[in-house]
Amino acid sequence: MSTPPPPPSDPTAVYTAGDFIRRVIESLFRAEFRGRVLCARCLVKQAKEHLDRSYAKRDVIEVIDELFVTPHPMQVVTGSCGLCTKKKVPCLGLPGLAA
Numbered sequence: 001m002s003t004p005p006p007p008p009s010d011p012t013a014v015y016t017a018g019d020f021i022r023r024v025i026e027s028l029f030r031a032e033f034r035g036r037v038l039c040a041r042c043l044v045k046q047a048k049e050h051l052d053r054s055y056a057k058r059d060v061i062e063v064i065d066e067l068f069v070t071p072h073p074m075q076v077v078t079g080s081c082g083l084c085t086k087k088k089v090p091c092l093g094l095p096g097l098a099a
């Protein structure tokens, strides 16, 4: 009976760009966009502004798209974007953090 080697435990190894972008978005909803919801377009724009230039816009868009599919702990709602004020669009927000 041989024990297989444990998986690598370096936390940075599993820390993907997607995770990072997700955290950036989440922190936006805890700070400047507290209590507001944002549409995908604005989220991409905001994320780009808070991220290193090394992130390709295409990658950011991909992560934002995924956020709308699996938003937890954020939530997807249909409403008015808190930034561009576009109405009846799918927006992302963080519930329980009313302004």
Ligand SMILES: [Zn+2]
Pocket: 038, 039, 040, 041, 042, 043, 081, 082, 083, 084, 085, 086
């Ligand atoms: Zn917007």
